[in-house]
Amino acid sequence: MKLRKFISIISISLFAVSCSAVQESGTVRQELDIKSEVELFLSTKDPKTETQVLERLQSVKVSHESVKSILRSRSKKSTGPVGLQANLQVKHNGKDYPYALFVPKSSGPDKKIPLLVVLHGLGGSGANTIPAWIKRSSESFAVLCPTYPMGAWWMRSAEEMVLRLIDQIREKYNIDSDRIFLAGLSNGAIGAYMIGMFYPDRFAGLIPIAGSITPRYMHFLVNLRNTPVYMIQGAHDPIFPIQLSRRIQKILSDMKYPVIYREHGEKGTAHGGHFLPESEIPAMMEWMRKQKRQLNPDVVRMTREGNHLGAIHWARLVEGKNLAFLELPGPENPNPVKKDGKIATLFATRKGGNTFEVMAQHVTEYDLYFNTETIDFDKPVTVTTQKIQVRDNKLVPGEKKTSYKKKVEKDLAVLMHGYKNFRDPNRLYDARVSILLESTLVHYPWRELAEAEQNFLIWARSFFSYKQILL
Numbered sequence: 001m002k003l004r005k006f007i008s009i010i011s012i013s014l015f016a017v018s019c020s021a022v023q024e025s026g027t028v029r030q031e032l033d034i035k036s037e038v039e040l041f042l043s044t045k046d047p048k049t050e051t052q053v054l055e056r057l058q059s060v061k062v063s064h065e066s067v068k069s070i071l072r073s074r075s076k077k078s079t080g081p082v083g084l085q086a087n088l089q090v091k092h093n094g095k096d097y098p099y100a101l102f103v104p105k106s107s108g109p110d111k112k113i114p115l116l117v118v119l120h121g122l123g124g125s126g127a128n129t130i131p132a133w134i135k136r137s138s139e140s141f142a143v144l145c146p147t148y149p150m151g152a153w154w155m156r157s158a159e160e161m162v163l164r165l166i167d168q169i170r171e172k173y174n175i176d177s178d179r180i181f182l183a184g185l186s187n188g189a190i191g192a193y194m195i196g197m198f199y200p201d202r203f204a205g206l207i208p209i210a211g212s213i214t215p216r217y218m219h220f221l222v223n224l225r226n227t228p229v230y231m232i233q234g235a236h237d238p239i240f241p242i243q244l245s246r247r248i249q250k251i252l253s254d255m256k257y258p259v260i261y262r263e264h265g266e267k268g269t270a271h272g273g274h275f276l277p278e279s280e281i282p283a284m285m286e287w288m289r290k291q292k293r294q295l296n297p298d299v300v301r302m303t304r305e306g307n308h309l310g311a312i313h314w315a316r317l318v319e320g321k322n323l324a325f326l327e328l329p330g331p332e333n334p335n336p337v338k339k340d341g342k343i344a345t346l347f348a349t350r351k352g353g354n355t356f357e358v359m360a361q362h363v364t365e366y367d368l369y370f371n372t373e374t375i376d377f378d379k380p381v382t383v384t385t386q387k388i389q390v391r392d393n394k395l396v397p398g399e400k401k402t403s404y405k406k407k408v409e410k411d412l413a414v415l416m417h418g419y420k421n422f423r424d425p426n427r428l429y430d431a432r433v434s435i436l437l438e439s440t441l442v443h444y445p446w447r448e449l450a451e452a453e454q455n456f457l458i459w460a461r462s463f464f465s466y467k468q469i470l471l
Contacts (some may be wrong), residue, residue: 092157236267305344
């Protein structure tokens with residue numbers, strides 16, 4: 001009896017300990033501060049710490065919607081001073097670059113404000129550029145005017161500095177990420193084109209004024225499929241030939257892209273037609289007030305070279321074949337390393353019903369990103385790929401192949417790293433599918449390609465008729 005009683009006591013004790021452990025484990029799960037874990041992930045530069053945070057979040061099975069809610073709430077704060085700040089500095093690549101910032105006094109944690117980024121021309125600066133644009137915007141926009149030597153905004157260091165500065169401003173203020181505009185005059189217009197073409201999904205619109213790009217770079221205008229452009233150019237501009245802007249306007253119009261072209265005949269006393277007439281400002285600002293960035297468009301088009309392989313919306317060109325590496329010289333890098341080669345093209349279309357079609361040229365690998373707004377995660381996703389081929393000096397789509405056909409699993413790492421890279425609360429994707437063009441499952445017969453061929457040829461005729469601008 002004593003032995004039986006002793007065994008019973010031991011059993012009860014072990015059961016109590018077990019219950020306590022379960023309860024303690026549940027408490028640990030409940031006490032994990034999800035918000036603090038997310039902030040740690042975003043602030044650390046240590047890949048090991050990132051992995052540990054992801055493992056802890058996954059261990060408690062935190063939902064993607066909970067993390068998205070935390071990420072979106074980060075944009076609601078407004079902790080910086082308002083009004084004009086003309087002598088600020090941002091550190092980039094070990095150097096301090098000055099910039100000027102204006103934030104409307106009416107801004108606050110519950111009011112999103114649009115942001116206008118203005119790039120100055122040769123001899124200008126952010127400090128002497130910003131006053132006119134505060135007035136032009138009627139103090140209804142936040143205005144950011146960075147300074148870069150000689151206004152060489154086409155340099156990679158300049159574009160990286162501009163994008164980093166935008167991210168920092170969004171961290172401090174309640175900026176509307178869907179209403180960020182990039183404008184510039186003269187050299188600044190070159191920057192508006194170049195940065196806008198390589199990162200089009202970050203802007204609600206581009207406003208290049210009294211400036212252009214050379215035919216060599218017009219190839220990248222294809223990236224502006226979903227980014228409106230408002231061009232202002234003087235017919236008597238002695239610095240930038242009017243033919244260049246007219247050519248850009250024709251390319252964009254022929255591709256049926258969103259573009260407004262304003263050509264004025266005014267002549268200034270100092271620079272001929274190389275300036276922004278006051279008469280053009282009301283219509284320009286009215287256009288800006290009506291624009292909003294398009295999220296998750298059905299069609300994403302891109303042309304890429306080796307220095308710019310980032311994502312545009314939900315598609316990313318990861319690797320190309322024999323790609324060119326293009327970079328123009330500037331004051332901080334007079335002899336950049338350049339490489340001749342190919343320009344890669346990726347044409348991705350969401351057809352509905354979890355079906356995606358991709359056409360590609362000089363592409364060996366690409367990614368597609370998905371969220372609950374673009375697919376049904378409970379059903380399989382089908383991705384087909386066609387290589388763009390050259391036959392008899394004509395561009396034609398090749399055989400359509402199924403590159404992916406199964407359900408897509410949500411991945412917390414994709415969501416967290418995506419936000420960390422872009423700091424954009426409205427650009428949140430739950431999953432990624434990587435496609436190697438050599439990897440296929442099913443071949444489609446040629447008779448089923450009629451619709452795809454017709455859609456591609458409409459696009460190809462409108463853009464590749466300008467073959468003289470290709471590298």
